[in-house]
Amino acid sequence: MRCERDEIATALWPILGEKAWDVRVVAALSAKKSRAFLLSVLECDCVRRCPMVTKIYKDEGRAFREAEVLARLGSAGVPVPAVVGATPTVLLRRYIDGPVxxxxxxxxxxxxxxxxxxxxxxxxxxxxxxxxxxxxxxxxxxxxxxxxxxxxxxxxxxxxxxxxxxxxxxxxxxxxxxxxxxxxxxxxxxxxxxxxxxxxxxxxxxxxxxxxxxxxxxxxxxxxxxxxxxxxxxxxxxxxxxxxxxxxxxxxxxxx
Ligand SMILES: Nc1ncnc2c1ncn2[C@@H]1O[C@H](COP(=O)(O)OP(=O)(O)OP(=O)(O)O)[C@@H](O)[C@H]1O
Ligand SMILES: [Mg+2]
CATH class of the missing domain: 3.90.1200.10 (Aminoglycoside phosphotransferase (APH), C-terminal lobe)
Structure with a gap:
């Protein structure tokens, strides 16, 4: 688990900077198309925490493409999770609270x-x-x-x-x-x-x-x-x- 946490923190470093080391892994969500994790991430005030979901892909570019689609839909007012940031393989977005x-x-x-x-x-x-x-x-x-x-x-x-x-x-x-x-x-x-x-x-x-x-x-x-x-x-x-x-x-x- 510690190993996984360090791997996730390293993956999120380009998006969150120093705050990546304070990320808590709440649950593993999926391991099919991507590895998805529910996280607890410090807000900008470094006091409150916020639930977010990260997806880590094997293939380069997929996370960027998904982030682009999310941004396009979000700006058109279609309900989708807000994107926090992306690298070619890592996507970080807000958690949506509700039943699947x-x-x-x-x-x-x-x-x-x-x-x-x-x-x-x-x-x-x-x-x-x-x-x-x-x-x-x-x-x-x-x-x-x-x-x-x-x-x-x-x-x-x-x-x-x-x-x-x-x-x-x-x-x-x-x-x-x-x-x-x-x-x-x-x-x-x-x-x-x-x-x-x-x-x-x-x-x-x-x-x-x-x-x-x-x-x-x-x-x-x-x-x-x-x-x-x-x-x-x-x-x-x-x-x-x-x-x-x-x-x-x-x-x-x-x-x-
Ligand atoms: N932003 C979010 N808010 C709440 N729950 C989420 C969010 N993103 C993902 N989840 C949960 O994580 C699961 C997997 O996420 P997602 O479908 O994006 O990844 P996936 O790699 O396509 O996984 P799968 O192959 O299981 O569909 C979802 O079924 C959902 O339960
Ligand atoms: Mg899915």
Missing amino acids: LRDLDCTPVLARKLATWLHSCHVALGSARAEDGMLTRAGLVGDMNLGNFIIDMAQAGQDVCGIDFGDTRIGDPLEDVGEGFMRIFSHGPGYTPDRRECAVAFVREYGRLAGAEDRVWPEVQRHAVEAFRRVAIWRGDPFMNDMAEAVGKMWISLFL
Whole structure:
């Protein structure tokens, strides 16, 4: 643990200077795409402490790219954690206090909040629009895992805050909507009528905000099916392939 603390302090030195040596490691959060830690960091007054999260990547440049996306979204008013600083491999951002969506029982209200967040994110990162005003290419979140969204209890509206931009890329924004549908529908206990209602509410709300509800939901079908297929490969889970086929066949009836 001491060794880990010293390693984290060394990694944070370019961002925090002397204060890096006063950082306390509260918990290890994840060790998948990056190593993420919850920290207690001294404020500028060197008296109060503030919770922050650091992500340490293996590949150079990834932390800078994530910091850039966070800064762009933050300045557009999209709820994301504020960036404290970054190096090519280390990102330091503020902690968001609240439950992670993965740990909550989804409701249609929550699903709509996620759709609202996603739509504002796509608008902020958007680049090209078709004639009807729909975004055709935008910065995608690229990982709609429900562990990447937190209800920000410090905000009056308790809005959804997106925290993970390590996989952001350019593409069709409806890819995120298709993956979001898959994540909500399959979230345990998955495939129940309640989950279906939430997943449909998510797609409908996104379509409503995009001003093209009738166009969005038929187009999301392909992306949702692909999202199930991708997970089948990652997890080596043939059941997700069966679900891909079922969702493709049931798509219209899901929305009736
Ligand atoms: N700013 C934050 N505020 C609160 N919790 C956070 C914050 N950043 C990360 N977390 C917590 O740490 C976990 C991992 O963070 P994040 O998703 O950014 O890293 P990751 O490397 O992509 O990990 P994973 O592969 O598990 O998604 C999140 O699921 C969340 O519980
Ligand atoms: Mg994540």
